[in-house]
Amino acid sequence: MNGHFFWNGAPVAFRPGETIAAALLRAGVVDLGQAHGAPGARVFCGIGACQGCVVAIANAAPVEACLTPAREGLRLGPLPAIGADHA
Numbered sequence: 001m002n003g004h005f006f007w008n009g010a011p012v013a014f015r016p017g018e019t020i021a022a023a024l025l026r027a028g029v030v031d032l033g034q035a036h037g038a039p040g041a042r043v044f045c046g047i048g049a050c051q052g053c054v055v056a057i058a059n060a061a062p063v064e065a066c067l068t069p070a071r072e073g074l075r076l077g078p079l080p081a082i083g084a085d086h087a
C-alpha cells in the first residue's frame with residue numbers, strides 16, 4: 001500500500017519501505033533547498049555521510065532524507081536558511 005507525505009505542502013507518494021529521498025527523487029524533487037546556509041541541498045551520497053539531504057520535519061528534529069523511511073502524513077520542507085530567524 002502506498003502512502004503520502006507532504007513536501008512544501010504538496011503531496012508526495014511513497015512506496016512501502018521507501019526513504020523520503022527516494023520518494024522525492026521519483027516525484028522529480030531534486031532541489032531540497034539550502035544545505036547549511038549554502039544553495040543546492042540535494043541527495044548526493046545516499047548513505048548518510050554528506051548531510052546534503054537534511055530536511056526539516058514539522059514538530060521534529062531535521063533528518064537525513066536518504067536514511068529516513070517515509071511515513072504517512074509527514075510534513076517536510078527545506079531547512080530554514082541560517083540567520084533567517086534573526087532578521
Ligand code: FES
Binds near residue numbers: 043045049066067
Ligand atoms: S545524501 Fe548524503 S547524507 Fe543523505
